[in-house]
Amino acid sequence: MPNRPYTYYDLTISICTKCLRKVEAKIIFENGNVYMVKTCMKHGREKVLISTNIEYYKWCRDFIKPSEMPHRWNTPIKYGCPYDCGLCPDHEQHSCLTLLEITERCNLKCPICYAESSPQKGTFRSLEQIEFMLNAIVENEKEPDIIQISGGEPTIHPQFFEILDLVKSKPVKHIMVNTNGLKIANDKEFVKRLATYLPGFEIYLQFDSFEADALKELRGVDLTKIRQKAIDRLNEYNISTTLVVTLKKGLNDHEVGKIIQYGLEQKCVRGVTFQPIQSAGRLEDFNPETDRLTLSEVRQMIIDQSGVFGEKDMVPVPCHPDSLAMGYAFKKDGIVTPLTGMIDHNILLEGERNTIVFEQDENIRNMIFNLFSLNHSPSSSALSFKDLLCCLPKVDIPGEIGYDNVFRVIIMQFQDAHNFDVRSVKKSCVHIAHPDGRIIPFDTYNLFYRDEKELELKKIQEEIMLTR
Structure with missing residues (x-):
């Protein structure tokens, strides 16, 4: 009997990249890779690479642990995942990290931006609205693990420190500020004031490349001097910092090891987070057929380039093993030991x-x-x-x-319409607070719930109701 050229492994639910309607999807192993094969009755067949390492993909199943729930649900189950966010009772993970977006405005207009921020977009949210969103997070979590103050560019908010004081007054274990670093690089007094919020405070610093051309393609401007000046300021006050690298295939992925080594040399840097581009929001000069990176590819780059982390050192994170991998190291006196x-x-x-x-x-x-x-x-x-x-x-x-002695490397791959897997998105643990008080997974927020995208979602929800 003739054989298929692949091994059928599993069946899941995905979405069509064109219409965002749910479709069945086969998970197959072929030529050493893992693919998702899905067919929309209107837009046809799609075959998406989701992993370049079959054994690692299967290994992720060994890291699944019992789900940790929020203390309350925000929406009912009405249309089915992913159209009920959130969090609805069908979700399988509380918020390990929740983004609190305090503005849509930014002092850059990056060609790659999931929020489509710019100097012209949106307004600064009021302190009252921010407190409402913050209270929603606290009601869900009681003691949130991490709240990341984000935007747009949060440091340009005229009430930035009032917002920071507000978050600090809540029972939050750890606070992060997601920033492009311009304010930090150019305002020493601002950084000096940031240092007063230690401990339990961290800067999540955009740090994509050492190369001007790559930065221009991702951020629209050469930020090499700004990045170094920001790091110098943060080192001066030893403010805990994570370097956040947006990765695009063939553009800056050869710098993975160099960025890790650079981070290990900085007093203030506690780790590096690598985020392959999520195909959502503003995506200039980005071809999802050629420019996407999978978690397994980034993991192999860390193993090959870092000189620190080996095959056994980068492991799936149990709360969301399909989308998160992590390695820890101990650093002291110039010696780095992977743990x-x-x-x-x-x-x-x-x-x-x-x-x-x-x-x-x-x-x-x-x-x-x-x-x-x-x-x-x-x-x-x-x-x-x-x-x-x-x-x-x-x-x-x-x-x-x-x-100060702990160094962590994280791969954080957010799902988009291409690699969307309903099994995995139910385990999403990085969430965004919606202005109306819903707490929505990052993966689905940028697909369905940001700005005018909710108008298209309403059409899908109406279609679902008509079929009942």
């Missing part, structure tokens, strides 16, 4: 699915426990999986080992 590869991933204790065990010598175990765990003694030989493999390490301890 994540020390985990025995095969040991998940019965009834304790969040627990892992290290098989290394006692000194290494003790160091790792001091870094990542307050709930277990070093002699217990158990470490909280959740505390290690989540958005931030748990390091609120005195002494020489602390957050």
Whole structure:
């Protein structure tokens, strides 16, 4: 009998990239890659590369853990995922990180921008509206893990520090500010004031490339001097900083290792986050057929280029393993030691699915426990999986080992209409607070719920109701 040229692995629900209606999608293995094959009755067949590593794709299934729920739901189940956001009771993960967008306006007009921000777009949200959105996050989470103040460019908001004070007054464990760095580079007093919000505060700094041409293509302007000046300011006050790299295939992906090495050399930098471009929002000179990167491709670049992280050091993050991968390292006196590869991933204790065990010598175990765990003694030989493999390490301890010594590399691949998988989007843990109080996954917000996109969503919802 003739064989198919591929191996059929699974079936899921995706969406058509043209009309955003739900379609069945096969997951297949072919020529060492993982593809999604879907057919819209109106717009035809699509075949989308979703992973270049079959074994890693299957490995992600081993990192699924019991879902952690928010304390309340915001919307009912009415139209089916992804048309009910959110969060609706069908979602499978609370907000590990929630974006609080305080303005649509920006001091740049980047050719690549999921929010389509610009100096002309939108207004500054009022303190009252921001507090309403913030309260919605707190009601959902009680004690939010991370709130990221975002935009547009949040640092240009005329009430920026009042907003920061407001967020600080809430029971939020960690605050981030998502910024392009222009204000930080050009205003030392601004940075000096930022330092007063430490600890539990971090800058999420746009840092895409060292090359002028790449920056012009992604940001519309050469920001190399601005980036270095911003880092110099942040180093001066040792303000915890994550470098955030928007990756485009063939443009800046050869710089992955160089950026990691640069981050390791900076006093203030706690890690690097790599974000392949999400095909949503403003996308000038971006061809989704040729310019998209998968998580597995970025992971391999880190392994090949960093000189630090090996095959076992970049692992799926359990809350959303299809879209998040992470590696930890310990840095001290110029020596960098990867930590994540020390985990025995095969040991998940019965009834304790969040627990892992290290098989290394006692000194290494003790160091790792001091870094990542307050709930277990070093002699217990158990470490909280959740505390290690989540958005931030748990390091609120005195002494020489602390957050300054931890370096993390994260791959954060947001889903778009091309790689959309309803199984995965239900596990999305990075969310955005909608102005009306809904808490919506980042993946679906930029597809269906931002600005005029909700008008098209309403058409889809009406069609669904007509078929009942």
